[in-house]
Amino acid sequence: DQQVKQNSPSLSVQEGRISILNCDYTNSMFDYFLWYKKYPAEGPTFLISISSIKDKNEDGRFTVFLNKSAKHLSLHIVPSQPGDSAVYFCAALRGANSKLTFGKGITLSVRP
Amino acid sequence: DTAVSQTPKYLVTQMGNDKSIKCEQNLGHDTMYWYKQDSKKFLKIMFSYNNKELIINETVPNRFSPKSPDKAHLNLHINSLELGDSAVYFCASSPVLFTGTKQETQYFGPGTRLLVL
Incomplete structure (x- = not known):
């Protein structure tokens, strides 16, 4: 039972443009939503989180949007950089x- | 100085063997966790310990036994290894039981790649 779904396996974006990563969930009891970033051969690192009572949280180039009615969140990276791959x-x-x-x-692949 | 370290990084072993994976954190955190990332890439919580006390014990075969000798260490022992354990x-680790904020965030080790033949 997948309670958190990322339906797109990959995304390719030009450097400097916006990257939008999507996520859907099924359990309305979740309190927090988070994004982690992972490089090969390393563990995940925390990027940004959002409380279920908020609809937006911003940290530098990273913004997370939460739509509770749709049970959907998205991570926006602006501008995208090759190191974000x-x-x-x-x-x-x-x-x-x-x-x-x-x-x-x-x-995510960010093309120079 | 690695914050969360795991040994070994790679482990190749035969079915039926018993093996251990060690984890150490030098962050002074109270809470430690074990996750498994399977072939489908899902990361799933297995166990968490807070101040050496077991908090989360997911539906994991009892062949898996975590051991926390002190707050800085959480080792994972696996008996009678099976192909599906690969x-x-x-x-x-996290400073306290993680509730979602940046200040309490979990720090992950680099992972141990286990292959059971």
Whole structure:
């Protein structure tokens, strides 16, 4: 039962343009939504999170938007840079048990 | 100085063997976790420990046994290895039980790639 879904396996974007990574979820009990970035042979690193009571959170070039009615969130990266090329995992958390549920990730390639 | 380290990085072994993966964090965190990333690339929580106490124990075969000798270490012992145990295993730690904020975020180790033949 996939509670967090990243339906696109990959995305290719030109350097300087916007990257939009999408994520859908099914469980309305999630308290927080997070994005992690992962380079090959490394563990995931935290990028940005958003509380379920907010609809937008911004940190530098990264903005996460949450649409609770649609059970959808997206990560916007503006402007995209070649160093952003990595796998991005969407994750959701139920604070009551600190259990993170991950999507299967999307590979972002930023072309110079 | 690696914040969360795992040994070994690669582990190739035969079915039926018993193996351990070690994890150490030097961040002074109270909470540690084990995740499994299977062939379909899903990262799934297996266990979490807070101050050496087991908090999360997902539906994991009892061949998997975590051991936390102290707050800085959470080792994973696997008995009678099976082909389906082949995966990447990630250790992680967080200052306290993770509730979603940046300040409490989990730090992941580089992963241990286990291949069972």
